[in-house]
Amino acid sequence: MSAHTQVVRPAGAGHETLWVLLAAAGVLALAALVIGVRAKTEAAAALATHQVDARTQLNAAEQGVHADLLVAAEEIEALRDSEQAMPTVKALRDMGLPPFSAGPEARARGAHEWRATPQGNDLAYVGRSAEPQVAGSFLLRLPATAGKDAAGHAHDDAVEIWIQREGSVTWPEGINEPALVRQGWRQVITRYDAGVTRQGAAH
Structure with a gap:
């Protein structure tokens, strides 16, 4: 009898990696948006009306x-x-x-x-x-x-x-x-x- 090896890959490994990357990108984008809005608000508040x-x-x-x-x-x-x-x-x-x-x-x-x-x-x-x-x-x-x-x-x-x-x-x-x-x-x-x-x- 000839022996052979079969590799079994985890189901959906590629999709899981994609979702993790998308989630990380979403968190970074949200953080950048919050920081940008806060910076603009603080800058505007620093100016007097005149x-x-x-x-x-x-x-x-x-x-x-x-x-x-x-x-x-x-x-x-x-x-x-x-x-x-x-x-x-x-x-x-x-x-x-x-x-x-x-x-x-x-x-x-x-x-x-x-x-x-x-x-x-x-x-x-x-x-x-x-x-x-x-x-x-x-x-x-x-x-x-x-x-x-x-x-x-x-x-x-x-x-x-x-x-x-x-x-x-x-x-x-x-x-x-x-x-x-x-x-x-x-x-x-x-x-x-x-x-x-x-x-x-x-x-």
Whole structure:
């Protein structure tokens, strides 16, 4: 007699593996969904009603103006500290400093008309949009004099950027926070989550 070996496979082994994999994928998808929803909810809750997120609530043209203003703020503060006076809009335009300089890029981002508006110890550079359907009006507010701490050392000053999209396109009557909020201006906040390596800051 010849002996032979017969292999008996468990019934449904392949189907069981498939169901286990599908179940694991479902759990991972559900976990990702819950984490995503919670993160968005927390991010939305972190903003005040008069604030907007620079990364998610500005269009491309507005993000360009906002980025230019962040760079311009550093240059303006350097000029203020070295010359003991705030530079005029004309001086910034003559320097070719965006977004104050004229050109095709400025026209493509709303063709803003800029003017300086002082109030108390602060000064704002206000850009009134000529094409509000492209980009809202912007306001860059910063102290007119360099800040000093108790020891007399210079310290970083708070720079704020605001945007106005609602209602008629007008110059602000006041540049302090209550006045801006009352007139429909909203502060642009730059926030960085765990996926961004740079340090978060509010502007």
